[in-house]
Amino acid sequence: MINAAQAIAILAAGAGTASAFSLSMSSALIVQNKGGGHGELGFQLAKNLSSNPKITSITILQDSACNDSKEPFKSYSTDIPNVKIVKADLADESMTAATVQDLLGDSYDYIWDNASKGASGCGKAVLDCAKSWNSKLLTYVSSAGIYKPDGVFPMPETTPIKDTAGQAQYEKYAVDNGLPFVSFRPQYIYGEKSNKWDYIDYFFDRLVRNEPVPIPGDGSQKVSLTNSADVASLLASVLNDESAAVQQTFFNCGTDQLVTYDEVASMCAEVAGVDANIQHYDASLGKAVFPFRLTDFYVSPDMAKSKLGWDGPKHNLREDLSWYFESYKARGGMTKELDLTKDKEVLSPASV
Ligand SMILES: *[C@@H]1O[C@H](CO)[C@@H](O)[C@H](O)[C@H]1NC(C)=O
Ligand SMILES: *[C@@H]1O[C@H](CO)[C@@H](O)[C@H](O)[C@H]1NC(C)=O
Ligand SMILES: *[C@@H]1O[C@H](CO)[C@@H](O)[C@H](O)[C@H]1NC(C)=O
Secondary structure, eight states: OOOHHHHHHHHHHSSSOOOSOOSOOOEEEEEEOTTOTTTTHHHHHHHHHHTOTTOOEEEEEEETTSOTTSTTGGGHHHHSTTSEEEEEOTTOTTOOHHHHHHHHOSOOSEEEEESOOSSSHHHHHHHHHHHHTTOSEEEEEOOGGGBOOOSOSSBOTTSOBOTTSHHHHHHHHHHHTTOOEEEEEEOEEEOTTOSOOHHHHHHHHHHTTTOOEEEETTSOOEEOEEEHHHHHHHHHGGGGOHHHHHHHOEEEESOSOOEEHHHHHHHHHHHHTSOOOEEEEOGGGOOTTOSSOSSOOOBOOHHHHHHHOOOOOSOOHHHHHHHHHHHHHHTTTTTSOOOOHHHHHHHSGGGO
16 A cells, blocks of 8 residues: 555656546557647647546657657647657667667556557557556557448448558557557548648638639538547547447547538638639549549548547537638748649640
8 A cells, every 4th residue: 555645756756747636647658650640639639638637647759750840749848748758760660669668668558559550660569568568558540541431421430441551450460469459540630730731721722712623523522521639539538438449449530520522612712701613523534633532431430429428529610710711821821832733634624
């Protein structure tokens, strides 16, 4: 038994954010790729976990190839000051569990991995660490991109997957080794401190220049565009019911507020104060530079809601487009050069 004074000393020793007096300490490790996850998932997850009483310390193992003068990395010190950042070359295929152990020193109760692209190098190292640390949960940020849709939408978690995808191999290694494993499959993500803007910029780029917005097919295809803070909330929701999370293992990951391609264009036009000149073209001509798929490709988060009690998104695209458009202007979106050659190829194929 440890007494209260010792417990306080233990709590104080953690780099953590413990808000409640508790004898149990739970450390979280987030393994984060160089892009930060295109919607800065590790950053948003660290923010979310900072206010979760179950988590007493947070460490980000950050791929050192990130650019510290870009978001979200430049906000690490101001927005998540209590989070310990450790950097390493996560692309180094010679990385092993021992390397990770040396880097971190500690072991961790909860791991979120948004960096490993397969079951070798960093991936195997993280998986093996989860085993040797006897971690309570290893949560992997996979991708809905591994689905091979078979015509059922929203795509259920049982949709066939591309077995050869690196993510699928990571998942297989985790399951085969009996790890307490959960895998989320996010779709399209946007966020305030993102470093990837091309999905929604596609629409503003054309609208603010009074250029037509090419959309393949009839524009009624639906897309799941999710604010990164809501994706982080999904990733954190494993802590609501850890055994249900492990039992189900695979979760779709996105907002429940689906929008059609035409709706994205119209909402962007409204925010930019222009009329949307949407031009549907024959999808057999291909994607050109259209940011989404030619056909439907969406999921619903029903499984996360029912099994993990996920409380749903707190953001929606329509409202977010206001700050998004301000950021578009601040990033020089109005004045940058835009190459519309590919647009012309699909809008007037006969003339090129
Ligand atoms: C990092 O980002 C800054 C700001 O966007 C840029 O000026 C710089 O060239 C980048 N550095 C590298 C190494 O890419
Ligand atoms: C991290 O998250 C992003 C967003 O879904 C995803 O594109 C990326 O593949 C993720 N996973 C890994 C293992 O890097
Ligand atoms: C953090 O995630 C939890 C679990 O899903 C959620 O209940 C909570 O609302 C999230 N916090 C924020 C600020 O989004």
